[in-house]
Amino acid sequence: MNTEPKKKVMVVGGGIAGLTAAWELSGMNLDVHIVEKTCFLGGHAIKFCCKATEECQQCGACSVEKMLKNVVNEPEINIHLSTEIESINRNGNFKVSLNKGPKYIDPSLCTNCGACFEKSPEQGAIIQGFSKNNSPLYGIVEEKIPLIKDFCKDICPEGAISLDKKGTSETLEVDAVIIAAGFKPFDPEIKGTYGYNKFDNVISGMDLEECLRQNGCALRPSDGKKPEKVAFIQCVGSRDERLGNLWCSHVCCPYALRMAEVIKNQDPETGISVFYMDIQNTGNNFPVFYEKCKSDMEFVRNIPVDILPVENDKLQMRYLSDDEGSAVTGEFDLVVLSIGITPGEDNDKLSKIFDVVLDKDGFISNDNKLSKSFTSSRGIFVAGTAGGPKNIADSMANAGQAACEALNYLGREEHTK
Amino acid sequence: MTYKTDTNINEISINTDVLVIGGGLTGVKSAWEIASSGYKVILVERGSGLGSKDSNDQDLIKKVTSDSNIDVFTGTSIVSSAGVPGDYSIWLSKEDEILDKKVGAVVVATDSSIKVLDKEYGLSLSDKILSQSQMESVLVSDKEKIKGKSIAFLAGFAQEGNPVVTERILNSVLAMEEITGCSVSVYINNIKVASSGLERLFKEGRDKGAIYFKLTNAPEITDTGEKVKITFLDPVLRNKIQAEHDLIVIEEQVSADPINRSLAELLRIDLGPENFLQKENVHMFPVRTNREGIFVAGSSRKVCNLANAWMDVENVVLEIKNFLDNGTKTVPGDKAVIDAGKCTICLTCYRCCPHGAIYWEGDKAVISPIACQGCGICASECPMNAIQIGGYNDSFISDEIKAKTESSVKPNIIAFCCENSAYEAGLMAESFKMQMPEGLNIIKVPCAGKIDMDFIMSSFAQGADGVLVMTCHNGNCKSEKGNIFAGWRVAEAQSKLDVIGLEKERLAFVTLASNMGKDFCRIVNEMEERIKKLDS
Numbered sequence: 001m002n003t004e005p006k007k008k009v010m011v012v013g014g015g016i017a018g019l020t021a022a023w024e025l026s027g028m029n030l031d032v033h034i035v036e037k038t039c040f041l042g043g044h045a046i047k048f049c050c051k052a053t054e055e056c057q058q059c060g061a062c063s064v065e066k067m068l069k070n071v072v073n074e075p076e077i078n079i080h081l082s083t084e085i086e087s088i089n090r091n092g093n094f095k096v097s098l099n100k101g102p103k104y105i106d107p108s109l110c111t112n113c114g115a116c117f118e119k120s121p122e123q124g125a126i127i128q129g130f131s132k133n134n135s136p137l138y139g140i141v142e143e144k145i146p147l148i149k150d151f152c153k154d155i156c157p158e159g160a161i162s163l164d165k166k167g168t169s170e171t172l173e174v175d176a177v178i179i180a181a182g183f184k185p186f187d188p189e190i191k192g193t194y195g196y197n198k199f200d201n202v203i204s205g206m207d208l209e210e211c212l213r214q215n216g217c218a219l220r221p222s223d224g225k226k227p228e229k230v231a232f233i234q235c236v237g238s239r240d241e242r243l244g245n246l247w248c249s250h251v252c253c254p255y256a257l258r259m260a261e262v263i264k265n266q267d268p269e270t271g272i273s274v275f276y277m278d279i280q281n282t283g284n285n286f287p288v289f290y291e292k293c294k295s296d297m298e299f300v301r302n303i304p305v306d307i308l309p310v311e312n313d314k315l316q317m318r319y320l321s322d323d324e325g326s327a328v329t330g331e332f333d334l335v336v337l338s339i340g341i342t343p344g345e346d347n348d349k350l351s352k353i354f355d356v357v358l359d360k361d362g363f364i365s366n367d368n369k370l371s372k373s374f375t376s377s378r379g380i381f382v383a384g385t386a387g388g389p390k391n392i393a394d395s396m397a398n399a400g401q402a403a404c405e406a407l408n409y410l411g412r413e414e415h416t417k
Numbered sequence: 418m419t420y421k422t423d424t425n426i427n428e429i430s431i432n433t434d435v436l437v438i439g440g441g442l443t444g445v446k447s448a449w450e451i452a453s454s455g456y457k458v459i460l461v462e463r464g465s466g467l468g469s470k471d472s473n474d475q476d477l478i479k480k481v482t483s484d485s486n487i488d489v490f491t492g493t494s495i496v497s498s499a500g501v502p503g504d505y506s507i508w509l510s511k512e513d514e515i516l517d518k519k520v521g522a523v524v525v526a527t528d529s530s531i532k533v534l535d536k537e538y539g540l541s542l543s544d545k546i547l548s549q550s551q552m553e554s555v556l557v558s559d560k561e562k563i564k565g566k567s568i569a570f571l572a573g574f575a576q577e578g579n580p581v582v583t584e585r586i587l588n589s590v591l592a593m594e595e596i597t598g599c600s601v602s603v604y605i606n607n608i609k610v611a612s613s614g615l616e617r618l619f620k621e622g623r624d625k626g627a628i629y630f631k632l633t634n635a636p637e638i639t640d641t642g643e644k645v646k647i648t649f650l651d652p653v654l655r656n657k658i659q660a661e662h663d664l665i666v667i668e669e670q671v672s673a674d675p676i677n678r679s680l681a682e683l684l685r686i687d688l689g690p691e692n693f694l695q696k697e698n699v700h701m702f703p704v705r706t707n708r709e710g711i712f713v714a715g716s717s718r719k720v721c722n723l724a725n726a727w728m729d730v731e732n733v734v735l736e737i738k739n740f741l742d743n744g745t746k747t748v749p750g751d752k753a754v755i756d757a758g759k760c761t762i763c764l765t766c767y768r769c770c771p772h773g774a775i776y777w778e779g780d781k782a783v784i785s786p787i788a789c790q791g792c793g794i795c796a797s798e799c800p801m802n803a804i805q806i807g808g809y810n811d812s813f814i815s816d817e818i819k820a821k822t823e824s825s826v827k828p829n830i831i832a833f834c835c836e837n838s839a840y841e842a843g844l845m846a847e848s849f850k851m852q853m854p855e856g857l858n859i860i861k862v863p864c865a866g867k868i869d870m871d872f873i874m875s876s877f878a879q880g881a882d883g884v885l886v887m888t889c890h891n892g893n894c895k896s897e898k899g900n901i902f903a904g905w906r907v908a909e910a911q912s913k914l915d916v917i918g919l920e921k922e923r924l925a926f927v928t929l930a931s932n933m934g935k936d937f938c939r940i941v942n943e944m945e946e947r948i949k950k951l952d953s
Contacts (some may be wrong), residue, residue, distance in 0.1 A: 050933050054891060055892050056698070056889070056892035069841075128849075131932070132847075132848035241620070246617050247614075248615065250612075281580075281611065284697055284720075285690040290577060301633065322652065371731075372727075372728055396702065397728050397732055398728060401728045401731040404731035405731065408453075
């Protein structure tokens with residue numbers, strides 16, 4: 001029998017990469033701790049919709065749901081929600097100081113009945129997770145506590161809510177770290193001429209993901225009706241020299257085309273235009289899929305510069321038409337900005353804490369050209385979009401790689417030398 | 418393989434040797450990493466040596482050839498295979514000899530194959546028309562040759578292309594810009610930059626002077642004797658533009674090794690699009706196949722660069738460790754059991770099993786408990802009803818149908834839900850407090866493939882007002898075709914309903930994913946409405 005104490009690994013981030021890395025490591029009989037700064041596991045990808053038409057389109061959104069279910073049902077994986085990393089101290093292994101946010105909702109008492117969320121007098125003070133596998137399914141937004149103090153006193157039938165809870169500090173000793181802190185979706189307000197947050201019917205790809213997931217169909221925010229004409233503008237925040245964002249985000253062409261196909265499949269009458277620079281591939285079947293898209297929608301190789309509101313909450317864009325070679329004006333009910341992946345907002349902080357180098361773009365740099373999970377620091381690995389743009393499948397593969405490298409590292413016992 | 422049977426858990430000892438097919442760098446790296454994890458490896462390459470055409474790592478190759486845990490067979494091909502996961506028999510052919518090998522797991526790591534697309538452009542390679550590979554050799558060994566030349570690349574018109582193709586072009590462009598007097602033009606359709614660092618390479622090339630013409634249709638190319646003339650319609654100026662170049666570089670297609678087709682047949686694994694050895698099924702990603710213990714890495718499953726192939730290799734190592742472990746596997750004894758008394762060896766189960774889990778011993782069919790994924794397709798298809806699936810045996814499900822059709826809430830709807838998709842979606846709808854019909858009764862099945870025709874018909878016979886068969890989307894079934902079998906059975910059941918005078922609208926086949934709670938709710942409510950209309 002092996003009586004040595006189990007090796008411990010900390011996974012920073014509970015998105016798809018972090019969940020996958022944790023799951024793989026726990027399968028290898030390691031003691032795994034996931035540290036997630038928000039109150040829900042699943043990251044951005046848990047909000048994504050299924051993009052199947054009659055056929056699965058391999059977007060991978062259901063894989064996130066499945067992995068989350070795996071992880072929350074695995075008692076060997078320790079989960080620290082609403083927790084941030086304060087500092088680490090490296091001395092052979094890593095001593096990590098954690099700042100654990102207050103548990104306003106006691107997970108041992110909450111039954112996910114939803115009473116607090118449904119009856120809350122302040123929108124946005126009590127939030128709901130995206131997956132049934134989030135438990136508690138609800139969270140309390142710290143800044144809004146003063147607004148719901150009275151309401152929360154006796155709203156919970158189980159007495160699970162107490163707003164006086166304080167955060168705690170905890171120290172964790174681990175032998176290796178996987179950074180899977182994810183990305184920040186490009187903020188489309190930065191491209192002011194598109195009028196995001198100014199015009200109701202200009203939404204981001206991420207908004208459309210959530211809309212499809214929650215409503216099962218695409219709706220115009222202004223009136224809740226189905227749009228008749230939809231435009232997708234690609235490369236918003238990606239491949240943009242002026243912004244200094246010199247990378248392709250990998251995911252926007254696939255998600256835009258897949259969601260466009262979903263809309264088209266639900267209502268073949270919907271007109272769809274895709275404004276693009278270069279269409280990127282989805283998978284091995286791309287040539288067939290792209291042909292289908294070309295027969296279903298209009299492709300315009302021109303990125304419109306600005307969006308103007310016109311009557312009936314419609315939106316107007318001027319662009320160069322491929323057919324006519326001159327500027328034309330088009331009106332749309334809904335404009336979807338295909339926003340890209342930008343470096344996680346904590347990357348600078350993580351870079352300092354863990355002494356890992358960032359690349360020119362601000363992602364966590366791969367130290368080794370061939371292995372995409374090495375960082376510049378021994379015993380610290382990177383997985384998923386923390387290291388650069390990736391889709392769900394690649395994030396999972398990269399997480400498997402990071403888990404494998406962490407295992408190799410622990411097996412070699414280098415860290416004790 | 419030896420079995421040790423406890424009451425209902427079987428302990429099976431398996432072979433822990435691994436066969437790696439393909440001696441390219443992905444195969445070599447796989448062999449090395451798997452051997453380093455403590456397993457013996459047989460590495461088979463049909464060519465004469467190890468390594469890949471484009472990149473070689475002599476150190477790694479040396480380590481692999483001298484490792485006592487790795488047996489390298491070059492000039493060797495696979496001629497046949499048999500057996501089940503943990504106990505595969507593989508026959509190799511080397512020169513005139515047939516070698517018989519036993520392994521527990523298989524890794525397929527075939528390389529990509531490269532094709533010049535000159536014919537697709539209506540051209541033939543010449544001293545003025547070079548392939549990408551030829552130009553790469555020139556850039557390595559004969560730079561003088563292109564000093565002061567005007568060079569044009571053609572890409573994206575004869576194929577959609579991918580980042581691997583783009584990266585080669587971008588690197589060549591940059592290399593040319595270092596050469597005195599070289600001017601570079603690139604005629605390209607969609608430039609595939611969805612890979613780490615490519616957008617920067619693209620910009621660097623342009624900053625140093627390369628001109629990109631992005632066109633949606635291939636330009637006209639004519640040989641003027643000394644030069645090559647390219648004519649195209651400028652998308653902005655809307656007029657024809659002509660340019661002359663000294664050399665044209667034709668793109669190459671990077672595709673799956675043609676041998677994949679026969680390997681798929683030999684190993685009984687599904688062939689995906691474009692001859693890659695993996696179906697486009699998210700349950701298989703990254704490196705799994707429809708058969709347990711057979712994994713795919715790198716170019717055998719998609720067009721990829723070395724870094725992505727390495728990623729696959731490390732995922733293969735994890736899978737191998739999980740699967741082979743220390744050579745002992747524990748499996749439930751009742752995972753899938755054939756009643757030998759009922760079995761007439763009609764081979765239906767063998768043919769319909771998507772996981773290659775069924776074989777014969779003497780005159781009876783046997784289901785390998787390691788290979789079996791418990792989908793139940795065989796159990797539902799068996800004409801003799803000779804197969805039972807642990808946890809979902811027929812009497813258990815029949816009892817559930819009986820109990821759930823007894824409910825007095827009308828209309829009574831029985832929804833058979835695949836546990837991987839629709840069942841999860843149903844739970845999601847519940848957790849999010851969506852309004853659902855009171856008379857909805859969910860029955861969980863391991864895969865839609867286990868929804869027997871009997872279950873559907875007996876639900877109606879026992880008083881259900883409507884039946885829903887809720888499965889994964891086409892292409893998302895963990896067992897690849899459980900949902901397809903379910904669809905066929907529903908169509909057949911609908912025609913039976915017609916015969917006995919029940920409206921066939923009472924039975925519906927729908928597809929869902931686990932994260933479609935809202936759609937689940939809509940579908941069941943629509944069903945209720947439909948039934949209410951029929952009953953009014």
